Amino acid sequence: MHGLRNGVAVALTLAGVLASSWALADGVTLTVSRWAGPQADAQQKLLDEYSKASGVTVKLHAIDYGQLKQKQTLNMSTKTGEYDLIYVPEAWFAEYSDAGYLTKLDDMVKDAGLTGADWDFADLSKSSLAVYTAKDGSLQALPYFAQTPLLVYNKDEFAKANLQPPKTWADLLAAAKYFHDHGTGIALPFRQGSAITNVMAVLLAGDNTDFFGKDGKLNLTDPALVETVKFMQQLSTYGLNGSNGWHWDEVNKVLQFGQAPMGITVSGLFTALEDPSKSNVAGHLGYLPIPYNKEAAGLLQTWAWAVPADSKNPKEAFRLAAWLDSKAGLTEMSTADPSFISFRASLASNPDLAKNAPWLAAANEAFGKGVTLPLQAAAPQLLTDLATGLSGVVTSGTDPAAMLADVQSKNASKF
Amino acid sequence: MSTITAGSPHVVRSMRQQNRRDLQLALLLLAPAVATVFLVMIVPLGFALYASLFDYKLGREDRMVFVFLGNYAKFFTDPVALHALLNTVVFSALSLSLGLIIGVGMSVLLKGISAKSANVMRGIFAMPILISPIIVSLIWRYMYDPTYGLLYYLLGLVHLQNFGGLTNTLTALVCVVVADVWHTTPFIILVASAGLTVIPDDLYEAARVDGATPFQMLTRITLPLLTKVLVVITLIRGSDAFRTFDLVYGLTGGGPADATNTISLYAYKQAFENNEMGFGMAVSIVTLICLVALFGPLLRNSATSGEA
Numbered sequence: 001m002h003g004l005r006n007g008v009a010v011a012l013t014l015a016g017v018l019a020s021s022w023a024l025a026d027g028v029t030l031t032v033s034r035w036a037g038p039q040a041d042a043q044q045k046l047l048d049e050y051s052k053a054s055g056v057t058v059k060l061h062a063i064d065y066g067q068l069k070q071k072q073t074l075n076m077s078t079k080t081g082e083y084d085l086i087y088v089p090e091a092w093f094a095e096y097s098d099a100g101y102l103t104k105l106d107d108m109v110k111d112a113g114l115t116g117a118d119w120d121f122a123d124l125s126k127s128s129l130a131v132y133t134a135k136d137g138s139l140q141a142l143p144y145f146a147q148t149p150l151l152v153y154n155k156d157e158f159a160k161a162n163l164q165p166p167k168t169w170a171d172l173l174a175a176a177k178y179f180h181d182h183g184t185g186i187a188l189p190f191r192q193g194s195a196i197t198n199v200m201a202v203l204l205a206g207d208n209t210d211f212f213g214k215d216g217k218l219n220l221t222d223p224a225l226v227e228t229v230k231f232m233q234q235l236s237t238y239g240l241n242g243s244n245g246w247h248w249d250e251v252n253k254v255l256q257f258g259q260a261p262m263g264i265t266v267s268g269l270f271t272a273l274e275d276p277s278k279s280n281v282a283g284h285l286g287y288l289p290i291p292y293n294k295e296a297a298g299l300l301q302t303w304a305w306a307v308p309a310d311s312k313n314p315k316e317a318f319r320l321a322a323w324l325d326s327k328a329g330l331t332e333m334s335t336a337d338p339s340f341i342s343f344r345a346s347l348a349s350n351p352d353l354a355k356n357a358p359w360l361a362a363a364n365e366a367f368g369k370g371v372t373l374p375l376q377a378a379a380p381q382l383l384t385d386l387a388t389g390l391s392g393v394v395t396s397g398t399d400p401a402a403m404l405a406d407v408q409s410k411n412a413s414k415f
Numbered sequence: 416m417s418t419i420t421a422g423s424p425h426v427v428r429s430m431r432q433q434n435r436r437d438l439q440l441a442l443l444l445l446a447p448a449v450a451t452v453f454l455v456m457i458v459p460l461g462f463a464l465y466a467s468l469f470d471y472k473l474g475r476e477d478r479m480v481f482v483f484l485g486n487y488a489k490f491f492t493d494p495v496a497l498h499a500l501l502n503t504v505v506f507s508a509l510s511l512s513l514g515l516i517i518g519v520g521m522s523v524l525l526k527g528i529s530a531k532s533a534n535v536m537r538g539i540f541a542m543p544i545l546i547s548p549i550i551v552s553l554i555w556r557y558m559y560d561p562t563y564g565l566l567y568y569l570l571g572l573v574h575l576q577n578f579g580g581l582t583n584t585l586t587a588l589v590c591v592v593v594a595d596v597w598h599t600t601p602f603i604i605l606v607a608s609a610g611l612t613v614i615p616d617d618l619y620e621a622a623r624v625d626g627a628t629p630f631q632m633l634t635r636i637t638l639p640l641l642t643k644v645l646v647v648i649t650l651i652r653g654s655d656a657f658r659t660f661d662l663v664y665g666l667t668g669g670g671p672a673d674a675t676n677t678i679s680l681y682a683y684k685q686a687f688e689n690n691e692m693g694f695g696m697a698v699s700i701v702t703l704i705c706l707v708a709l710f711g712p713l714l715r716n717s718a719t720s721g722e723a
Contacts, residue, residue: 070473070687077474095690099474192670242561244582244671254562380689388495392672396584 028316029057033072034087034303036062038271039145042336050323056316076101079310084317088141088306090131090372091379096306097134103307104138108318116319118326125343131372132304141304142325143343147268148298148366149189149198150359151288154281157261165286166262169231172291176238179261187251187263188243190236192391195247197373197383199264199290200390202299203228205371206292211382212374218382218415220408221401228293229393229400236394244395256280264290266301267363271339274358287359289366298366299373302343378414385410460703463696471693473686479693486697496698498673499681500705502588506677507656509592510599514652515645517596518603523637525604526611537608544601552665555594556581559666581667584674591666591675595659603648610644611637650713654706678702 032047034040040062047058061083063071069092075082077099088096096102108114109121128143151172153165161179166172176186189195204210207228213219236244240260243251252269254260258280276282289296305321307314323329330342331353338356341363347353354360374382385407392398467486469479490496521540525533543551558566559581570576579586614637622632638645660679663669669676669684678698686695 073474077476101474191668192672193668240562242564242580242582245560245580245667250560259562377690381691384684384689388670388673391670392584395582395671398672 028055028313029059030084030313030317030320031059031061031082032085032087032320033061033063033068033075033083035065035068039268039337039340042333042340045336046324046329046332050320056320058320072096073101076308076310081308081310081312083308084311084313085321086306086308087144088132088304090300090302090304091375093132093141093304093306094375095377097140101309102134102140103309103311103314103318104134104140105142105307105318106139108315109139109142109322114315114319115322116326118328119322120327120344120346123327123344123346124325125345127370128300128302128304128343131300131302132306141306142321143302143304144325144330145268145303146341146343146363146367146370147266147301147339148363148370149195149202149264149266149290150298150362150366151262151264151290152255152270152273152359153262153286153288154255154258154260154284155286156281156284158286161261165288166291167288167296168291169293173231173234173238175262176235180238184259184261185238185240185243186235187246187254187260187265188236188239189246189248189251189264190232190239190244190391190394191247191250192387193247194383194387195266196232196390196394197387198266198299198301200228200232200386201371201373202290202297202366203231203292205297205299205369206290206295208294210371212415216415218408218412220404225404226401229390229404231293232390233393233397233400239394244391255285267341267359268301268339270357270359271337274338274356285358287362289362295369296365297369297371298363300367300370302372376415378411381414382407382411463699466693467697467700469693470691471696472690473692482693486694487701489694490698490701495673495676496678496681499669499676499678500701502674502676503657503659503678506588506592506595506659506675507653509589510595510656510659511649511653513592513596514600514603515648518600518648519607519638519641519645521600521604522607522611523633525608533608537604540604541601543598544605546598548598548659548661549665551594551598552662555590555597556666559590582671584672587667587671587674591663594666595656595662598662599652599655603652606644606648607641610641614640646713650710654710657706657709658702678705 034043040060044060044062047060050056051058061071068087072083072086072088072092073096076086076096088102112119115121124143128146129139132139132141132143134140151166153175157179158165158175161175161182163175163178164171166175172186179185189199201211204225207224209222209224209228211218211220211225213222219225240254240263248266248269251260251263251265252272255263255265256273256279270287272278273285274282289298305324307317307321311317324333325342327344327346330340330344330347331350334340334342334347334350334353334357338353339359341357341360348360348364373379389398389403389407393400393403466479468481468483470482470485471479525536528536546554558564561567561576561580561582567576567578567580570578581587581590618636618640619632622636627635658679659677660683663675663677663680664683667675669680679702682695682698682702685691685698
């Protein structure tokens with residue numbers, strides 16, 4: 001009953017936001033580009049609501065993440081005008097912004113005729129706005145969704161083993177060793193790819209260190225980084241069989257089916273873990289920031305809405321983005337997909353959302369010291385080399401110091 | 416009355432006009448196909464060759480910097496690139512060899528059973544080829560998983576559950592080869608089976624009367640008469656294996672530690688993940704040159720033997 005009342009309240013607020021802002025814009029068609037998946041399905045429902053209320057036709061082009069950047073770049077570089085609103089992660093923002101692909105939003109965010117009554121710009125996290133501010137100081141995207149890798153553990157398994165949920169590296173190694181000695185282990189996303197470098201970034205932040213020194217130069221041979229990679233190597237020896245070939249999805253699956261007592265996976269996939277129709281362990285899982293050496297940290301993996309410079313309907317596109325990013329829009333999205341975490345401070349402690357998202361407190365604690373992966377132009381090659389090197393460390397026992405020195409020598413001159 | 420004979424100037428002129436009209440008609444009918452080939456193959460290839468001479472990032476066509484053969488030099492001095500090339504050669508050789516042995520072997524065996532049974536079996540064996548490569552990679556990714564894969568369950572029954580699989584640098588490439596052979600051998604079976612139908616049965620009858628063993632019949636009759644078919648299979652399968660991308664991308668992403676990194680995957684990562692489109696194009700041109708060097712002689716030999 002409580003949930004139904006809340007749902008009705010959100011829907012009425014959404015409709016009110018639309019009605020208060022503008023006259024119905026019949027005849028306009030907007031095309032939205034984002035990655036496909038459960039979140040896109042939830043988004044489609046919101047967009048259908050928007051279409052009905054506003055008269056604007058909204059088409060959603062949800063495609064595989066692997067092809068998304070190429071598609072967006074090709075369209076914007078050739079100025080096809082195909083997309084009116086694009087979903088942009090922090091990793092691509094600098095490239096898009098430098099190429100002049102995006103519309104500046106500074107005037108639009110102050111225009112009450114476009115933003116609607118439920119806007120409250122000050123409620124959006126300043127650090128997330130900074131991520132999407134270009135070199136010239138202009139805001140060029142509205143931060144929308146955040147995710148971070150977290151530790152997920154099975155409370156029943158831990159209680160049976162008489163173990164406390166791990167907070168530090170030592171705790172984590174002890175727990176992982178215990179479970180490994182008893183036939184399972186920790187589920188890790190240590191396949192050669194982005195996940196292993198994401199985990200490394202969180203561990204570095206939790207050790208108060210970084211890929212770069214204070215002078216901005218690449219600093220992979222710092223003893224703290226060597227220590228971090230040695231920790232990853234040691235942890236991998238207690239990994240569940242096959243972990244060295246898993247990405248986030250596989251880790252999520254073994255947690256979901258109760259095959260892993262704990263694992264590191266990304267918050268954007270958590271909905272399935274607590275869905276009783278999909279999970280064998282719904283209601284039995286606990287969530288914590290990834291265990292740290294000095295303090296809890298997280299990875300700011302963010303996505304934002306941007307209006308391409310070649311959009312034929314920039315104001316209508318921004319109006320849609322503002323509606324999606326309004327308190328009501330974000331609440332509805334989080335209700336439809338509990339793993340959806342937004343950048344609004346007022347929603348971070350919403351008890352109704354937290355009820356369906358038991359990981360919210362852990363995610364907020366991790367975001368409190370959230371870092372991004374390197375965003376410089378030369379960063380993709382660095383991260384590729386690190387992913388390859390880390391894969392060698394965990395599968396073949398490559399010496400961490402030698403690996404880091406090798407990656408350092410290949411990439412230092414580019415930063 | 417004047418008589419028109421075959422060699423008369425009037426007849427010759429008329430034949431020439433007819434030939435010219437035939438040629439014009441042929442060119443006219445060929446024009447759409449040639450234009451299509453030109454637009455979808457030659458033009459992109461030309462652009463790739465052009466772009467490979469530049470430091471070029473996608474979407475920054477206005478900021479291309481001419482580096483001449485700099486991208487090619489970068490390829491041949493990058494240990495990762497050379498390792499990918501080596502992996503590709505090893506993968507292609509293993510996949511092609513295994514495919515030929517299993518495919519031709521099965522075709523020969525199927526020829527020896529009743530036609531009805533052979534047709535049913537051929538249909539069943541051909542099924543993997545109907546699955547798209549990316550789905551094949553997902554199927555085998557789960558098959559190879561040590562925790563919940565079928566293969567490890569079966570290996571566990573014979574106490575081989577510690578097999579390295581996709582997470583060991585020594586065994587990962589072999590595992591990818593196995594998945595590729597499973598997917599592509601049906602093509603070899605179908606083509607080889609078609610090739611076997613033109614070998615006269617009389618030759619086998621005569622060989623049996625002379626006391627030849629099955630192995631002798633295989634090596635002295637079947638394989639020699641199947642040579643042209645084998646050349647075609649080698650050409651098609653070999654070049655496909657050399658350019659394999661989706662299977663590796665889905666199965667391992669090139670890991671662990673670049674143990675399964677191939678030249679196509681390397682080109683893709685450089686072009687689309689590292690945004691080095693010019694360099695990616697150069698890698699693709701190198702791939703083309705390798706393919707021409709490896710398989711060009713086969714094409715030439717098959718063309719000249721056709722003329723003979």
